[in-house]
Amino acid sequence: xxxRTCEGLVLRVLPFGEADKLVTWYGAQTGRITAIAKxxxxxxxxxxxxxxxxxxxxxxxxxxRRSSSGLYFLEEAELLSAHLRIRQEYPRFLAxxxxxxxxLRFTRDLDPDPRLYTLLLWAVDAISSRDRPFRYLLFFHxxxxxxxxxxxxxxxxxxxxKPISGxxxxxxxxxxxxxxxxxxxxxxxxxxxxLSLQALRMxxxxxxxxxxxxxxxxxxxxxxxxxxxxxxxxxxxxxxADLHAWPVLRAWLCGPEKPSRL
Ligand SMILES: [Zn+2]
Numbered sequence: 001x002x003x004r005t006c007e008g009l010v011l012r013v014l015p016f017g018e019a020d021k022l023v024t025w026y027g028a029q030t031g032r033i034t035a036i037a038k039x040x041x042x043x044x045x046x047x048x049x050x051x052x053x054x055x056x057x058x059x060x061x062x063x064x065r066r067s068s069s070g071l072y073f074l075e076e077a078e079l080l081s082a083h084l085r086i087r088q089e090y091p092r093f094l095a096x097x098x099x100x101x102x103x104l105r106f107t108r109d110l111d112p113d114p115r116l117y118t119l120l121l122w123a124v125d126a127i128s129s130r131d132r133p134f135r136y137l138l139f140f141h142x143x144x145x146x147x148x149x150x151x152x153x154x155x156x157x158x159x160x161x162k163p164i165s166g167x168x169x170x171x172x173x174x175x176x177x178x179x180x181x182x183x184x185x186x187x188x189x190x191x192x193x194x195l196s197l198q199a200l201r202m203x204x205x206x207x208x209x210x211x212x213x214x215x216x217x218x219x220x221x222x223x224x225x226x227x228x229x230x231x232x233x234x235x236x237x238x239x240x241a242d243l244h245a246w247p248v249l250r251a252w253l254c255g256p257e258k259p260s261r262l
Pocket of ligand 1: 160186
C-alpha cells in the first residue's frame with residue numbers, strides 16, 4: 001500500500017456520515033478520483049479552506065485497502081490555487097458549477113486524459129479571473145465533446161448533407177437513441193428552437209481554435225445562450241441523463257438580474 005501524491009482540481013465535495021467528507025477531483029495522472037477525507041467535517045486544521053470545489057490542490061492519498069473496489073483515503077492536501085472569485089461572485093459560481101457537472105458526467109474513475117486536465121484548468125482559471133466568464137463554459141463544453149469523441153458537426157445538414165446556409169436546429173436522431181442531428185431550414189421547416197447561422201459559425205470556429213486564441217473571441221449574448229442551450233440538449237441525449245446545473249444558469253441568464261455584460 002503506497003502513499004500517492006497527485007495534483008488535481010476539485011469537482012465535488014460531499015459530507016459523508018457524521019464526520020467525513022467525500023472529495024472528487026480530476027487530475028492529469030489520475031483522471032477522476034474520489035477519496036474519503038476522514039474527520040474533515042470536524043477537524044478544521046488539516047484541511048482548512050482546502051476541500052472546496054474548484055480549488056487546485058496537491059493531494060496525498062492512500063489507495064483503497066481492497067484493490068478492486070473502495071475509496072482512496074485522503075491524508076493531506078496542499079492548496080495550489082483557490083480560484084476564490086468563483087466562490088465570491090455568483091455568476092462565476094454558476095458557470096463553474098455547470099462545468100464541474102459536465103466534467104463529472106463525461107469522465108470515468110481512474111481514466112486520465114492529460115488534454116482534458118489542461119482544458120479544465122484553463123477554463124476554471126478563466127472563469128475565475130477573466131471578463132465575461134460564461135463564454136468559457138461554452139468553450140469548455142465544445143472542447144470537452146471533442147475530447148470525448150462526440151464532436152458535433154456544426155457545418156452540414158445531416159439529412160441533405162449540404163452546408164448550412166441559414167437558421168438550423170437540432171432534432172432527435174431516429175436511427176440512434178443517443179444522437180441528435182443538425183438539420184437545415186429545408187429539412188426541418190418549423191423548428192422549435194432554431195439556431196442562427198451566426199451562432200453556428202461562432203461555435204464551429206471555437207471547435208477549430210486553440211485555447212490561447214479563444215481569449216480574444218467575444219460572443220454575442222444571444223449566441224451564447226442559444227449555443228449553451230443546444231449543447232445542453234445534445235449532451236443530455238448523449239448521456240441519457242439530466243444535467244441539473246444548466247436550467248439554473250439559463251434561468252439566471254434570462255432573468256431580470258442579467259447584467260448587460262455576460
Ligand atoms: Zn438539409
